[in-house]
Amino acid sequence: MEDTRNRILKAALESFSKHGYTGATTREIARVSEVTEVTLFRYFQSKEKLFENVVCKFLPGPEFGQFVSNAKELDYRQALESIAHFFLEGLKQNEDLIRILYMESQRHYELMEQIYSALINNLNVILADYFTELQGKNIIRRFDPSVGAKMFLGIWIAFYEEEHLFAIDPGKVKTVEAVRECIEIFVRGTQA
Amino acid sequence: MEDTRNRILKAALESFSKHGYTGATTREIARVSEVTEVTLFRYFQSKEKLFENVVCKFLPGPEFGQFVSNAKELDYRQALESIAHFFLEGLKQNEDLIRILYMESQRHYELMEQIYSALINNLNVILADYFTELQGKNIIRRFDPSVGAKMFLGIWIAFYEEEHLFAIDPGKVKTVEAVRECIEIFVRGTQA
DNA sequence: CCTTAATGATAGTTATTACTTACTTACACT
């Protein structure tokens, strides 16, 4: 049944994200998803195949990143702010996948590249295009759009990691205000 | 002998960084360091203790981050550039430790916090102080120095990850130029 | 020459893991 399959995949996502590929056990995944180990192997022939299915299943599609296009209507500063928040939110919603990305970037290189691409690389390109467009309209000054995009997104990646990957207390500064402060620097640094 | 001990620790660092804690095996570590497994366990009573010793051994001391103080003599822009390069270089030289940091941030939380602190958090504080100082002298405008520091370092973390953790081809743009471009944005964004 | 310390060699223990085989149960549809 489709329900069983999904329960296994969800439990597997959690388990892989908590313990890494080698650390996760089919026994625990079966227990959490409330099926027997035999059933698990009936759906997915091996742990490796289960892993691949997990990644593909939860990989965000091209709609992740759509918000850049949506933000284009806004004023430059507002657009950046909106993009930053959506990006941060997107990272948060894909927390399990991101943990896997970091843990398995060595051993499951090609699979992880897909995650990285879907979450970050694609956005990089879209954002760079946005910068190019604004440069054409002389709204912002000339700089390498791809570098600018990498820098802009990089800021939030680091913010995200500190808070969600390493669970470091973000201190007294609230994220919203921190984002605004960073945007201010970036806007001043890039405007014509 | 001290040499044997160090050989084991070095091999262990590599192994943990390649395969993660659970993925690494005492057998392989022994093989690479050219001792028998028995010897390994004579020096370190368990895999867990070996792991702790590896982290402590290769943890960078407070001299990592010293370069911020050294850069203070320079012009603002040059100082930032120098800091960025030293930071990136420092990350590169601690590549194995950083891999471990990402892979084990879930399971060895307290140990990993030490790595994060030594590599990033301490620097954050030092850099924030530098910004505060410059704000006092009216060289740069007022902004939350701690947020500014986090943003500044965050950029390079993301650059580093893309290139060294995920081994993504950085494309045609060379790192040196990319760094300069980002610094330009940051300087314009923060100057008085 | 004898002792001590550092290491090797060999073998074994216990636990766990991914994965399998064979048989059974429960339920839905015809």
Add this chain to the structure above:
DNA sequence: AGTGTAAGTAAGTAATAACTATCATTAAGG
């Protein structure tokens, strides 16, 4: 009533892991 499908139960296999016990070897120092 009978059949097929999705799942459970029980038991087991082969490999591998961390870790231990025992004894032998080597080399340096008194």
